[in-house]
Amino acid sequence: MKASEFAAAQWTRATGAGVDPHEYQRVTGGLTSVADWGPAFLRAGKAHLRRAESAGSSVSAGEHLLTAARWFHLATLAPYAEASRAAAEADDALGRALTVLEPGARRVSGEGFTGWLRGPSDAPGTVVVVPGLDSAKEEFLGVVDALLARGLAVFAMDGPGQGVLAAGTTLVPDYERIVGRVVDALGVARVGLVGLSLGGWFAARAAALEPRVAAVATVSGPFRLDWDELPPPVRDIMARRAGGADAARDFARRVDLTSLAPRIAAPLLVVDGGRDVIPGVTNGEPLARLAPRGTYLSVPHGDHLLGNARPDWLPQVADHLTHALTDTPV
Known part of the structure; x- marks a missing residue:
């Protein structure tokens, strides 16, 4: 290229x-x-x-x-x-x-994660920002700002194979274990999650399997991946982050929310960009439909991560998490 x-x-x-x-x-x-x-x-x-x-x-x-x-x-x-x-x-x-x-910002680290906790100590809710395949906590400062503006505390993190941890760790499919450790380290009773790109799958999976997730939003997150359909550049990135081509292929096979979506009890907002060209991340509708409290937002002109359409989804995501965590009506 x-x-x-x-x-x-x-x-x-x-x-x-x-x-x-x-x-x-x-x-x-x-x-x-x-x-x-x-x-x-x-x-x-x-x-x-x-x-x-x-x-x-x-x-x-x-x-x-x-x-x-x-x-x-x-x-x-x-x-x-x-x-x-x-x-x-x-x-x-x-x-x-x-x-x-x-x-007042506080660095919080543990096994398989590191990041910064920001916001008021008496915040009515805490949101964890989950990055994706090759993203990191530094990429989503705008998302953090939108949540901070609504009075929430926000923990922007890197997990295994992500950001500053990518040099010594690899991606893990059972991200719910990482989220559980994060919740323990933050010392809160429950959290909201917003996951972006592959982080959307991490967040949805964690919401299905970690009972302390009380709200979740996914942005350009995959419902299911097919290794053979992924563009070569995406396969190459996944191979680097997962520890080799075989490990990446096995990882991709695990990315399937068909059986987990019905187990997501928390309010869920799924955001897709209609102009997203990465196979597997334009299929969020089944996730929203199968989740008991799912809502689907498709932005027709949005691309992957919808950086070209932020006003069309970021306020809705921030409001969704705020309302769910503070028990205020939408």
Whole structure:
């Protein structure tokens, strides 16, 4: 794939993650091959680190650090020998940003997970943001902000094979065990989950099998995957994150919510983008239909992760989780 084609394919994902679209065009416009992607995005992130160091206020420094975290994470989206370093840089920049901007934010880590708990200590509910195949906690800062604005506490996490943990762990299908450990570590009685892309499957599976999940939303999440139907780039990413092609094929076979959907007792909102081109993640309707309290939202012009249609789904997702966790009417 040409660098220009790859950049175009990642456009709404990157801008949906919060990078400036004009800066994105400047950075990607100079790429001559996809191999240049990682180094170019690392340079962009480091430029924001330098801006943070010379910023005239702590707020400006924190904002530049958040932007750096986004760029460092996006550096991992293309095959790159130093992707693990980029993920570590993203993790470090996010931690430094929150230390400056939100002194009350708390790093919480345990077996198979790490992340940041943000929001008021007396929040009426807590939401866990679950990333997907090659996403990470740094990609969904906008989702976190929408939930924080509604008074909730939010734990944005990396799990096995994700984000900063990808260097030393692999994807696990039984993500409900990870969610259970997260709930234990947060010390709350129940949580809401929002899962994005493959994280939607993780979240739905956890909602079916972990009784402390009291609300759930999925965004571009698969109902079922067929390995042979997945595009080669997706298979390649899954192989890297799962520990090899055989492990990835076995993992993909596990992605099937047919028997688990009826066991999701919590209120569920399923969001699909009608222009999503990844096989398996445009079939959320059966999940919403089979779940006892499922609701389906299809955004016809939305692509994968719906970075091109945020006003059409993010407020609904945030309201859904807020109403369910606070027992307020929709």
